[in-house]
Amino acid sequence: MSEFTLDPISQPPASFSPSNPRSKFTTxxxxxxxxxGLKSIFSHGxxxxxxxxxxxxxxAAVIAMLAVSEGASFEAQKQFRxxxxxxxxxxSVKPVEVEESTNRGFGPPQAIVYGLTQADIATIRDTIPxxxxxxxxxxxxxxxxxxxxxxxxxxxGTAVDYPSSRNYNLRAGRxxxxxxxRDHANVVVLSDEVANLLFPIDNPIAKSIKxxxxxxxxxxxxxxxxxxxxxxxxxxxxxxxxxxVFIPFTASKSRFGETTTRQTAGGMESETVELxxxxxxxxxxETVIEVGEIIDQILQRRHKDVDYSIEVPLALLRxxxxxxxxxQIVAGAIAGISLLVGGIGIMNIMLASVTERTREIGIRRxxxxxxxDIIAQFLIEAVILSGVGGLIGVVLGILIPFIISTFxxxxxxxxxxxxxxxxSISAMIGVIFGIYPxxxxxxxxxxxxxxxx
Amino acid sequence: MTIIETxxxxxxxxxxxxxxAGELVASLQEIKKTYYMGALSVDVLxxxxxxxxxxxxxxxxxxxxxxxxxxxxxxxxxxxxxxxKYFLGDEDTSKMEDDDLSAIRxxxxxxxxxxxxxxxxxxxxxxxxxxxxxxxYTEAESHEIAxxxxxxxxxxxxxxxxxxxxxxxxxxxVAIARALAxxxxxxxxxxxxxNLDSKSGAEILTLFDELHDQGKTLILVxxxxxxxxxxxREIKLKDGRVESDERIHT
Numbered sequence: 001m002s003e004f005t006l007d008p009i010s011q012p013p014a015s016f017s018p019s020n021p022r023s024k025f026t027t028x029x030x031x032x033x034x035x036x037g038l039k040s041i042f043s044h045g046x047x048x049x050x051x052x053x054x055x056x057x058x059x060a061a062v063i064a065m066l067a068v069s070e071g072a073s074f075e076a077q078k079q080f081r082x083x084x085x086x087x088x089x090x091x092s093v094k095p096v097e098v099e100e101s102t103n104r105g106f107g108p109p110q111a112i113v114y115g116l117t118q119a120d121i122a123t124i125r126d127t128i129p130x131x132x133x134x135x136x137x138x139x140x141x142x143x144x145x146x147x148x149x150x151x152x153x154x155x156x157g158t159a160v161d162y163p164s165s166r167n168y169n170l171r172a173g174r175x176x177x178x179x180x181x182r183d184h185a186n187v188v189v190l191s192d193e194v195a196n197l198l199f200p201i202d203n204p205i206a207k208s209i210k211x212x213x214x215x216x217x218x219x220x221x222x223x224x225x226x227x228x229x230x231x232x233x234x235x236x237x238x239x240x241x242x243x244x245v246f247i248p249f250t251a252s253k254s255r256f257g258e259t260t261t262r263q264t265a266g267g268m269e270s271e272t273v274e275l276x277x278x279x280x281x282x283x284x285x286e287t288v289i290e291v292g293e294i295i296d297q298i299l300q301r302r303h304k305d306v307d308y309s310i311e312v313p314l315a316l317l318r319x320x321x322x323x324x325x326x327x328q329i330v331a332g333a334i335a336g337i338s339l340l341v342g343g344i345g346i347m348n349i350m351l352a353s354v355t356e357r358t359r360e361i362g363i364r365r366x367x368x369x370x371x372x373d374i375i376a377q378f379l380i381e382a383v384i385l386s387g388v389g390g391l392i393g394v395v396l397g398i399l400i401p402f403i404i405s406t407f408x409x410x411x412x413x414x415x416x417x418x419x420x421x422x423x424s425i426s427a428m429i430g431v432i433f434g435i436y437p438x439x440x441x442x443x444x445x446x447x448x449x450x451x452x453x
Numbered sequence: 454m455t456i457i458e459t460x461x462x463x464x465x466x467x468x469x470x471x472x473x474a475g476e477l478v479a480s481l482q483e484i485k486k487t488y489y490m491g492a493l494s495v496d497v498l499x500x501x502x503x504x505x506x507x508x509x510x511x512x513x514x515x516x517x518x519x520x521x522x523x524x525x526x527x528x529x530x531x532x533x534x535x536x537x538k539y540f541l542g543d544e545d546t547s548k549m550e551d552d553d554l555s556a557i558r559x560x561x562x563x564x565x566x567x568x569x570x571x572x573x574x575x576x577x578x579x580x581x582x583x584x585x586x587x588x589x590y591t592e593a594e595s596h597e598i599a600x601x602x603x604x605x606x607x608x609x610x611x612x613x614x615x616x617x618x619x620x621x622x623x624x625x626x627v628a629i630a631r632a633l634a635x636x637x638x639x640x641x642x643x644x645x646x647x648n649l650d651s652k653s654g655a656e657i658l659t660l661f662d663e664l665h666d667q668g669k670t671l672i673l674v675x676x677x678x679x680x681x682x683x684x685x686r687e688i689k690l691k692d693g694r695v696e697s698d699e700r701i702h703t
Contacts, residue, residue: 028591028592029586029589032586032592036574036575039574039575040574043574359570360572360573362570363570363571363572364572364583364587365531365555365558366529366531366558366564366570367558367559367564367583367584367587367631368555368556368558368559368560368584368587368588368635369555369559369587370551370552370555370556370587371551371552371555372552373555373587446531447526447531447532450531450566450570
């Protein structure tokens with residue numbers, strides 16, 4: 001027989017050996033499979049979108065919840081840090097029993113005596129080692145005047161160390177000095193808010209304000225604080241705005257005395273409180289919590305009623321940290337569940353897609369696709385689905401905290417790890433929940449698949 | 454037309470040689486196929502021995518249930534015989550693993566189906582490129598080959614059309630171009646005109662005649678005498694056996 005000449009439509013030689021480098025998995029191949037996957041996903045736009053909704057919600061929820069809890073814990077930690085990690089706060093609290101006893105009978109009101117005393121502080125200072133400083137304060141509610149303007153505010157009689165003990169700094173001027181404290185001097189330091197209210201136009205420094213009938217010389221203005229004045233108001237005040245003025249402790253004691261009387265619904269009510277608040281500074285952060293417990297024991301022995309409260313910011317900080325962790329675990333669990341549901345959604349749709357595309361699988365197998373080619377195709381499709389869902393979720397997850405911050409003024413912090421983590425998990429879900437449908441696709445008998453209607 | 458020969462002892466040695474007209478390209482030796490359905494077993498093929506030579510144009514005929522489709526599936530390496538040997542080129546396919554079967558299908562065979570079996574999401578060019586993709590051709594190579602073949606079947610101006618935008622005859626021409634993409638040893642056509650009107654069917658048959666003239670090896674599975682008329686060798690199956698095997702045109 002005669003030899004054929006190379007025919008006009010002859011192609012480069014085809015090869016099929018498994019060891020042929022051409023049939024190896026290359027990036028070109030991956031690119032092509034990805035293109036095909038994208039095509040098939042976008043040809044079912046709405047279905048794909050609904051499929052990935054679970055992943056979108058899961059990822060967005062993880063990021064948003066972490067951002068909110070991170071923000072809250074940051075806020076809480078900042079507050080406690082402002083109170084000082086080495087501080088213990090003692091406060092006088094009107095005991096419940098005493099309150100009841102005054103309502104009995106008639107006659108002139110008797111002053112209720114309660115709260116911390118100088119003797120308490122002395123005992124604490126003398127018996128517990130490691131206490132570096134005690135700043136005792138008296139807080140009295142007064143009307144203060146600058147010419148015609150008056151506001152009702154807490155007048156805090158305190159020591160010179162007060163600002164440094166709470167990381168609370170001056171905006172202008174100075175705090176009162178040791179000498180002024182010793183001399184019962186009529187000097188006052190205004191909080192930022194009070195300064196703005198009483199002196200809307202001029203500089204308050206070196207001006208005078210009037211409290212009761214005495215004039216006080218303004219020597220300084222404190223910086224503005226956030227709302228981190230946890231536990232700083234006393235004397236029946238419930239307002240949370242940092243509206244306070246500071247005068248020397250000695251001045252407070254000699255000008256206002258220890259008994260205050262105010263009008264209440266039931267008549268006049270007098271109370272005698274020696275100290276409203278004391279900040280006990282411990283020189284070692286390690287022992288703060290322990291010292292706090294000892295102080296509590298001492299005070300329990302010295303006080304018949306529970307007319308004081310004790311607050312250890314460090315202990316509160318630890319609690320806040322623990323609760324932040326708890327929040328994160330809860331957030332993680334919710335997110336985990338929605339991601340699981342999302343993954344099941346993807347598996348469901350992939351299984352449907354495999355059945356729907358049985359014919360295509362048969363064609364591809366007939367045209368030389370190996371099992372692993374089919375697995376790769378469907379797996380990549382699942383990963384694209386979950387990846388796209390993850391991306392949308394990341395965008396939403398960053399947007400939601402932003403909206404919360406903007407409209408509710410809540411602090412939210414999106415740490416970079418959260419979107420990365422959430423996105424990786426979503427991609428992983430694509431792999432995990434894509435495996436089974438892909439295997440189903442690959443295990444189809446080519447003959448049966450081709451016959452499929 | 455060339456063939457690449459792989460040396461199975463040192464998997465990496467790849468030789469290629471020319472295929473000559475009349476050379477043996479496929480050989481069925483005592484092929485038996487039994488289907489098991491639970492306890493029931495059905496013998497479909499009872500020992501078929503056939504040799505196919507390069508450049509031949511063969512039709513396999515027979516009534517339904519004669520084992521045509523089963524034989525077609527075995528020839529197409531889509532199914533394995535229960536007994537017997539099937540050599541495609543120099544390879545014994547009867548003991549091959551799934552991956553090797555896929556590879557040999559992709560490299561050595563071209564399929565043309567009754568219902569065209571194009572992938573609906575892909576356009577004409579992408580459909581033609583598909584077998585090349587699984588053979589690992591680069592994008593540039595497959596593009597060039599597919600463009601050439603699209604022109605060869607007269608669809609060069611339809612390359613970006615989706616299958617549903619084409620007529621049946623055009624779809625079948627895309628399928629033929631796809632079957633030619635890897636320059637296979639054998640082109641297997643299963644009732645290629647079954648879904649077509651007579652005019653389109655005639656066009657397809659003309660295309661087959663041209664392919665035959667160019668030296669392609671064609672195996673046509675059909676129950677239509679009209680189609681079989683075009684072939685050079687007519688094999689008739691009956692009850693899983695070769696009833697007749699004759700050369701009808703010389």
